[in-house]
Amino acid sequence: MHNKETLPNLGLPEHERDLFCDARPRVSKPLASYIEKFLNWSRANSLWILAYGTGCGAIELRPLFTARFDISRYGMAPRPTPRQASLLMIGGYLSVKTLKRVIRSYEQMQNPKFVIGLGSCTVNGGMYWDSYNTINRLDHYLPVDVYITGCMPRPEAIIAGFEQLKKRIKDGRAEGANQYAEQFDWYKANQKKIITDWNMPDYNW
Amino acid sequence: MKPYSDRGKFPERTENGNVIDLDSGKFVKLWQGPQHPGVTGNMSLEVIISGDEVVDLTTHVGYLHRAFEKLIERRLYIQSFPLVCRICVPEPDTNEYGYAAAVEELAGIQIPEKAAWLRTLTLEMSRLTSFLMWLGGQAGAFGLGTIPQWCLAHRDYMLDLFEELSGGRVYHMYIVPGGVRDDLPRGFARRLEDVLQKIEQVMSDIELALFSNAVFKRRAVGLGIITRDMIDEYGIVGPNARAAGIARDLRKDQPYLIYDKLSFEPVTADFSDAYTRTLVRYREMEQSIDLIRQIMAGIPEKGAIHVRPPNVLHWKIPAGETYVKAESTRGEYGYYLVSDGTAYPRRVHVRGPSYTHAVVLLEHLALNTNIADLPGLMVSLHTYPPEIER
């Protein structure tokens, strides 16, 4: 019934399967290099952040949005919905329950999209390395563009992280969305291994 | 102005509770959060609305569950003090104090007087810091964008002071079992006073811009009324209870550290709705500023800041159990510690006030409110989800 191009969405109840899109994510091919360069320049200068405080890291994001650090001047702004956001900030540790929502939010974001991992927890589990409820390595579940060390990273470090991300975007290396589409099966297998009650579409369009 | 509670009870109730038939077309189920700017922290509300009126609400938590209590059980006593402050991010010091005091009590350690003063100082500073953040959130939840800008900028000045004192902006890890880690830096008093004055100035602006604001008044007055008879039934503590006229404040009722040497009276009001609760907390911020000044005036010049525990790598604490609590910005915050005489705690239970405020209380108060006021209501209870799931 399902060919290679569609997703089975087995997690959904049968009567709901028709309600959701079952297409696989696709790799978007780059345009001519000068256009792509211009696009990347534009993307780098209007990073809109999904306002989802997934963990402790969120506490240092608020000052960024407000008067003292004011990242609006870099063309960045918090957005309440994934549809409008291009940057997902993972604020440190992710419990399995949150990871499920993060995946959903990430998949709902439009291409191109970028992920920044804040703090130790996204690299190797951080101080919750032995907790049964938090993941250790974010890069197993989502493509991460930039890591910022700290627990938590200060706003200044986060701003420096944004600079690094912009550089990566302008260099054309920030291909997380494409990487996710290319290695979709690997990511999905990793995700499903720990999210045992997968009751959403395989890809949240 | 009609308080919301005067609206007719809808939907119809039977002995078994509300009659909510989702297929009837009268109701819509909405998920608010966890990815939603209108919820505090990472939690979610399962809301059922009819029109724009909330007819049922269920709180869902667990998105921030890191199993602190489990992790503490497999860490040495000293190893947990960096862990506990992560339970409540905006106000870590209460956790540090609660944990350290519980360990000290069972270990029979008496902390030096100066350490007690320094601990009180950080507790009050973090209270002010936490309230600043909350006040921004409260105003923001009602659509007032300017006040969060002011509050968070001034909170940041407080964080600068914390950084100077403890070496950390957000997680101070300053209060350790046995005392505190360092003395006040040189010139700290002056810089602290500067910041306090700045905060006082911005607070006078906030008073005009928030408490005399027609929008805020219109939306907050009568929202989420807590009556006096609900207090014990729901286990309501802190400003939420004080706003209803119950003068309960652990700092006064069961003084810890050096609170008995400071002069203050619990702030109370007589009608606990979102507006009054905001006002009570605002007065407590003023009170905190006053307390910080009292502490800075009374803090001993010299003296030990730390009592060395036995070698912390194999520090065994005599078997026993205790419960130590402190008044956080949200109310009674406690640590229940059970030691079985080994180098590892048998059990640590963290009691956070949000446990009741954000679950049973919110579920009750949300009924018959307007969906647009839900964020405002939630913030007015001052809840932090990590206290619930830990």
Place this chain on the structure above:
Amino acid sequence: MKLKDLIAPFSVWKRATEKPYTAMKPLSERPGADRYRGFHINDQEKCIGCGSCEAICQNGAIDMVEVAGVETTLTDSGLRPRIDYGRCCWCALCVDICTTDSLAMSNEYVWIDEDPEVFRFIAGAEGKPWDNSEKGYRRSGGYSLLDPERVPMILEDPKKGVTSFIEMVKGYSADAARQEARRCVDCGLCIASCPAHMDIPDYIRAIRDDDLEEAVKILYRTNPMPATCGRICTRNCESACAIGVKGDPVAIRWLKRYIIDAVDPSDITAALGKEFSDSGKTVAVIGAGPGGLSCAYYLARMGHHVTVFESSKKAGGMIRYGVPEYRMPYDRLDDEIAHITEQGVTITYGVTIGVDKSLDELAASFDAVFISTGLPDASSLRLTGEDLPGVLSGVEFLERVARGETITLGRTVAVIGGGNVAIDAARTARRFGAETTIYYRRREEDMPADWEEIHDAKLEGVEIITQSIPIQLEKAARGKTGLVWGRARMEDQGPGKRPRPVLIVGETYTAEVDTVISAIGQTADLSYIAESKTASVGIDGNKVLADYHGRTENVKIFAGGDVVNSIGDAIAAIADGYRAARSIDAYVLTGKGKT
């Protein structure tokens, strides 16, 4: 609604003309506060690789790894902490516990990378930009997690002690021992310094856990004479102790003594068990000093039949005849020897090899021979007048005291030397009521004697004249002996070398004393080996040539103790004895020697 509610919010517009809060420069340039807990720095020179940081890290963020250019020495494990910033929470507990204060934190905080694999680094060894940061978190003076002070040891009142031979050091009580044991950080740096590589942290842990049976088992794994070593060991371990870098080292020797004193001798046997096989092989051990006894003990427990040949009337060697009773009570030594003979070791007293029996005979009638005859004779002062009647050697003096002979020292005594024998002789002389002065060539800090011994000797009224070189001995009036000595100055010998004493011309003095005791070293008479025809082994001066495992050039002959090693203390002899026992075991069972 009041009119004010509509107007008041706008009043804050007055702030519109004020300076904005926003910092206009890129904020990443703002340095962290002076105490900021930023990235780790580690002084590679100061760090000793004890691993306390790894032990306390609740995040499992620290690994101890080898670093190029850092050598493993007796006081430095050669390992350095590598920190995983995928784990660290910047709590700085590692800084607080650091035994050397080498670990600290800078106030740098920006480290960004696209590759998650890079966030691991050896602090202070990878040339990070923050390595030399002056600012950042340091442990403050008023706060520490380690106890720098040793639990004080109870001593006999020196005024009372100096009148008798009762034991001076009283030993720890159970509480004091547990308290002292708690100071240990379990790093294990000390093990390498101990010649017998005793498992020090483990028996200290057993004290903490109050499990003395386990502690005894651990002791006897490497040392059959713990009561002796618990009293008179030269305790090289304590000089390697990580706690000793900033404070007093853990009192390892006294803790060992506590274990063995707190346990009844019969419980030791019970703890260790007595079941071992019988190999039917026989081994002769020459000399019942610590080396011989240790070898005999382990051989017996390996199932061999051991006979020890001892020229004196009692076993113990230098421990009995060279160490005064106030340091090593004879009954404790007897208990220890009794435990060794209980294992089936036979000791034949009054038999001198080379006189009563030849080495050849032994080699012929036993499957293997272990030589541990030690250094029983005193070295010569090589001064004129050494043969005067008022001059005797420290070894001889102590031995005669131990045998219970009556000795007349007179009212004043001069002791020449700075080692433990010199101190022992001086303190013993004090117990005979003599005014005693020690003459030593170098400074007090150069004295090879145990610093506690020097301290206690002074308490007992022994005077120490340092930088004094004896020139000659002469006969003086009223039967006294004149010690002519000259003042020395210390001449620097370059870095890492001990300064050399040089006589200052013209500054000579004469001390007229009743007795002069020389204690500048010991030597051995190895003629019984040289005379041997079939069992001869290599000799160099007063030393027998043997390898680390006690094997000599003769496959059947093994040797150890002072007669082999140059350390010359009891624990080294015990270690030699044990290693030789293993070699002998391997030899008698397989017939194969050195490969």
Place this chain on the structure above:
Amino acid sequence: MEQINELKARYSISDSRDQRPDLGFITVDPGRLAALLAELQQVRGYTHLSFITAVDYPETGTFQLTYMVHNFESAHSLGVRTVISRDTALMESVHHLWKQAKTYQRELKEMYGIDFPGSPGVDDPFILEGWQGPPPMRRDFDTRAYSEKTYFPRPGRKTSDPRRHMQSRLYPDYTPFEEET
């Protein structure tokens, strides 16, 4: 505590102890617990419930439940403890006394597997989602082993024990004597 002495005989309270002047602990039979709490709340002024929690003792096969109640009049907290079997793990619900009790009971059900029949929503998942292991707060559940198996830490870490390392460098040929008994 005088109040407690009055209750002692009626509720067969054992093991009462003052930890501080303002904090006491008492132990009561599980069967009498709900009645005792009701009296404490309604008659004795212990109107505030701070928390309910459990302590696991796998060695003895029991859970200790602690109900912390507080009397604002006398500023006295009382920890009411009861010991129940770990195998049956069943306890009477007190949700009728305090509204928030049902949340605590729901948490205990999830984290320790202690059931409180009749407590509203006690079987609903509270914190965990899709959890398939044993109740995670039980002490025999090894969180570290679970984490390493499920979330596999980043490879490339290796550490050396200083004492083993020094032995390998300085005295590799030495082995202590182990008895072969």
